[in-house]
Amino acid sequence: MQYGPAVRRRKLGAELRALRARAGLTSGEAARLVGWHQSKVSRIETGRSGVKPADVRRLLDAYDVRDPELYELLVVLAGADGDGRHHWWHAYRGLLPSTYSDFISLEAQAGAMRTLENSVVPGLLQTPEYARAVTRAALDGVPDGKIDALVEMLVKVRLARQAVLRSNKPLRLSAVLDEAVLRRTVGGPEVMARQLDRLREAAHLPHVRIQVLPFGVGAHIGVTGPFVIFSFTNRSDLDVVVLDHLTSSLYLEQREDLQSYEEAFNSLQGQALSPEDTLDFIAGVADGA
Structure with a gap:
């Protein structure tokens, strides 16, 4: 049993390792293709370290991955982009x-x-009204001066998910x-x-x-x-x-x-x-x- 970020790293690393093997490359050969040390590829594949979406793209391109759905999924598993590509929930980073x-x-x-x-x-x-009531109940104990803004933010996120x-x-x-x-x-x-x-x-x-x-x-x-x-x-x-x-x-x-x-x-x-x-x-x- 693991928490979200650890699971995400492990799954991403395992998939990248399988794709590298499918491309017929050793970890050292993959590292040379993208200009890294072999140890960095190993850390990513074992989930011991995180990886930026831009770096995932470099690996996927090196492995000639052409499945657009798989490509995008693995990039999303890496988290927020550092190159300008963001998903809507990244606007709430630090708040959620x-x-x-x-x-x-x-x-x-x-x-x-x-x-x-x-x-x-x-x-x-x-519905928005139901979401608002559930969210307010879940935030029992939050000071009155802060709860209204927090409820509205969380409801906005919940409706955006739909x-x-x-x-x-x-x-x-x-x-x-x-x-x-x-x-x-x-x-x-x-x-x-x-x-x-x-x-x-x-x-x-x-x-x-x-x-x-x-x-x-x-x-x-x-x-x-x-x-x-x-x-x-x-x-x-x-x-x-x-x-x-x-x-x-x-x-x-x-x-x-x-x-x-x-x-x-x-x-x-x-x-x-x-x-x-x-x-x-x-x-x-x-x-x-």
Whole structure:
């Protein structure tokens, strides 16, 4: 188990090592091609040191990597650019925890996201009013003079993240929601009513699958806590599980951990209502059933 930056370095290094081998180069030959010492290539490949996006580009060009999606993904895994190329969340550097920035970068580049939520609607599906209420509750204890500006900044970030569902190649989102997510009145009845409408709208998108896990199921494997699984197109070795805690996020990337969470998610989907029955269920909750 590792935290975001360490996982990102390890995954990036392993992929660069595989690409170098595929190009038929030793680490020393790769280093000479880009004008470095061999030790620098080794440190990058083992994840012992970070690497700038510009340096990742030099290696990818040296290895003749022509897959644009893989190229961009590996550059993003390196973090913020030093050559003028920035992603939208870099504007919040210094304001957001590094683990949250890591989460956003993975979310922006993933091909698919599977998530179990036990308490609140997933951030990608929240309305502004619901997001504001959830964020304010999560910041309990922040001084009154600072909380309003902080809430608005975090809500702005959360809504900006939702662009992944509207892009040319939208994120494929599969969400299993415990019934408690629908029953918990966040922000008041009017806010919750609009949020339920938003869930029904999102459920009709071809790349979004929402299922409710009703109370009648009883105890299930998801009671241990919410989680997210990010998957990358044609790159299963880059998949990662994210677990949120009160003050940090934990990233799991070992094959056995991924398999356990994938099996858990498949089990939860099997126990949950079908997407069609979920729509009827949400409508019933909205009508007060």
